[in-house]
Amino acid sequence: MTNRFRTPSGGRIDRSAPVSFRFDGKTYSGYKGDTLASALIANGVHLLGRSFKYHRPRGILSAGSDEPNALVAVARDAARVAPNLRATQVELYEGLSAESQNRWPSLAFDAGAINDLAAPFLPAGFYYKTFMWPAGAWKRFYEPKIRAMAGLGKAPTLPDPDRYTQNYAFCDVLVVGAGPAGLAAALAAAESGARVILCDEQAELGGSLLAEVGATIEGKPAQAWLADTLASLSKHENVTLLPRTTAFGYFPHNMIALAERVSEHLAAPDHDLPRERLWQVRATEVVIASGAHERPLVFPDNDRPGVMLADSGRTYVSRYGAKPGDRAVIFTACDSGYRTALELKAAGVTIAAIADLRPQLHGELPSRALAAGIDVRPGTVVTGTSGRLRVSSADLAKVSGGAVGRSETIACDTVLMSGGYTPSLHLFSQSRGKLVWDAASGSYLPGTSVERERSAGACRGVYGLNAVLEDGYAAGEAAAKAARDTASPQRGATPVNGASSRSFKAEAPDLGNDGFIGATPHNRNPAFAKAFVDWQNDVTSKDIKLATREGMRSIEHMKRYTTTGMATDQGKTSNMNALGIVSEALGTPVPQIGLTTFRPPFTPTTFGIFAGEARGDLFDPVRKTPIHDWAAEHGAAFEDVGLWKRAWYFPKAGEDLHAAVARECKAVRASVGMFDASTLGKIEIVGPDAAEFMNRMYTNAWAKLEPGRLRYGVMLREDGFVMDDGVVGRMAPDRFHVTTTTGGAPRVLAHMEDYLQTEWPDLDVWLTSTTEQWAVIAVQGPNARAVLEPLVEGIDLGKEAFPHMSVREGRICGVPTRLFSVSFTGELGFEVNVPAEYGRFIWEAIHASGERFGITPYGTETMHVLRAEKGYIIVGQETDGTATPDDVNLGWAVGKAKKDFVGKRSLARASMSAPDRKQLVGLLTTNPATVLEEGAQIVADPTAPVPVPMLGHVTSAYHSAVLGRSIALAVIKGGRARIGQKLSVPMPGSVIEVEVVEPMFYDPKGERLNA
């Protein structure tokens, strides 16, 4: 297909490099340097999508990142589909394939357009009004239907095959935006020796200069100056130029997040390249040169394909050589519209008329338009447009003193509108800077800074090419100086850019700074005229007026009720007009209404760029014990405990969890089992004051614990509740080997460090985490001693020489060990601590030594059952942060004679020993086959009127193969006094009867421990 609307020459496209692409299955051609939007315009395609709510046909509104309408999905393959891309930003490459969105069955005939006819029933706030009843219907019916009808593109369901990278960068001056202000700022900063990063969202640096055909700078045509300036900047070693890079978020202390599109624009990306790269830039000073967005005019039917922002229309002609149509009507409230008219006329577009909202004309550009013979009509508005899928005519009417005359219909295929410019305050506002209202220009401008930043050029209301260049240069000089001279931030001031030390002698037409905000007057029936304010969310001026009538006053309420400005374009084209309409409807001046908050991201940003490399195996670190691989080789099933992978059970052929656990439990009770306890937290506490420190941190008394002995320790928080527990060995008078729960290790060490560093810095104690240094192998069961005896050197394992709760240092298979005689099963038991690198070697040696006893490796599930049979608690399972030691039967571990320890004072509060506290008990179900559910509530009388008083809950419940029945632990109000009582556990469909018993189901006298 030919580019019928392509100019014969000019623009920045590469006419020697034609590019073939597809849109909605049809093949077109464009040129290298085109965007998808410019190439479609060159082909005369203006229908690009259907609108969000009313499914109205929509075209291309703008030429940049502010585009609300022309959203497309670009697909490379089934997994590489990027929905909701702005066609105005998609760079054309050979073979690009794009699809329109939100239409069915086709773009030209869309069944959803019925919504447009039903518009009277879809007013502002229609979600809140229409779909409130019946309550259940929202989830089942309304929401899925609305989502299907009103929507944007669809995300691919396959995993994203592309790579995303992240890097940190540091600079003295970050310049955001490479238009004239940003280029001048970067030049000034670079020449002063500062490290500079200059980024811009477009494929080419240059901003508005890329479409500048009539201006000169320093005596050169603007685009020649641009080329020279970029060449000069790229020669500076201290300058990093980042095109295709959007500064999308401004975070505290001048951390700016940039999204760089690295390979998205390439026809065949090298898969070694990431798709996108996240830059987290820490800048000493920031220059925001983000320019201004042209404002649409809000007039009836202003959303028809072919209606476009005027300066965008000019950009398509002058930068891309693509004419928006053959015959244009221009509707303007500022001189910028005349520049568009003149450049379009020069390119061969007929200008049917210029409707100027202003009653009087003056200035250079209107004069030139008149001299060129253009039909210029001051005091004129556009009151409507016609055409089904493309504008075919516009209605123009005289307006004077608010009265609109009769409309005259003028044939055209293009309507270009300009309501003036809105400074882009997004990044400044994200930096939490305060905005000020500037009555002279009718816009908000950057005011007081919070961060070390300054704005330059149009984004702070400076217009005119020479003024913008000089403002940018001055800002760059000032930023480089501030980065050099100012050590600490100076906040709360409005930065002054000062005078530029360089003169650019730029000559360009004077565009003035007129403009209009709000809705333009018209002569149409207000009940039926749709004048769009927010193209992306389909919000009309009528919706906003309705919201004011329904009582919305705050602009924040208005935004949420009408959804204006809430779409992915963040209100770039809509915010100010919405504000103007509210202001007029309420009779309140704009500055008193305020402005809604600008939020990151500036433009939609992929999830991939945030995830970076942190996906799949790299999403979360995995901790494995030295014995992990042995367990995996022997068929263990694993469970996640924090970041650890722990062997859960070791199924033999045909065994499920229950069968394996039953076998493992019986083996430990009958002979011997072995268990990998390496994940236990371990802290080495050393120093002359180690015992005193232990005394203060744990409830127990430590002074009299002899070296070579172990003690079970309980740690409280200062509020008196159990925080952690573990067995502690005294290795020497000044050295303790402390163990903690698997999950509690970092928390316990931090808790200890806190007290040691901040409350008792006088204590001479060192704390060292040794969790990763020791492998721990628990050998448990009546034959445990016999298994270890042949392996151990230098330790007498005899019952008298090495009683329960002792620690000895010696060697096992030649490896140094700290051998604990300790049990978490109720059986005779040992825990073999060896340096981690010998963990698997010793494990295998013990396994071999135990073969004659049928030694059975067991996992965490069997460990849990065995300890529950003995009523041993697990902190975090039997406790929930509100249990005192006494609540869980650990009152015996509290050193009552000690003057103080962390949590002691709290335990003295009366409520901490109230008899109706929840206390640890055992439960036996009347039916021994029934296993309770952990977390199930316990009540006295399940038939009591609702709400049934809850007595407590089940904390642990298992089937015990050894006992041949179910067992459970629970916490119950006044539980110890209820032993012997029958209580109920109501479950869906049934009530389970239980008896309250002592929390000890096996060997209550503990004789097996000392076997």
Place this chain on the structure above:
Amino acid sequence: MLIITCPWCGARPELEFRYGGEAHIARPADPSTLTDEEWADFLYNRTNPKGLHAERWRHVHGCGRFFNAVRDTVSDFFVVTYKAGETRPDIAGDQAK
């Protein structure tokens, strides 16, 4: 992301630090002499000011040291950091000092 100056290591990104609650609340030398109300006050009641707030931070992914900082709760910016055990520095306009 904030930059926080550890008094031992210098300026580092916020990621390396962990917040530790209000500063200058010393644990009573002999808690047993306190009434329940006084103990509850020590345990739970904090100033929560709008403005300058002295608080504890720990350079947990660095030197591991606790230190103190004065931060402006309105702007979220740190005004000064200082070592544990040092008194709260004089700052112009500091109502709490």
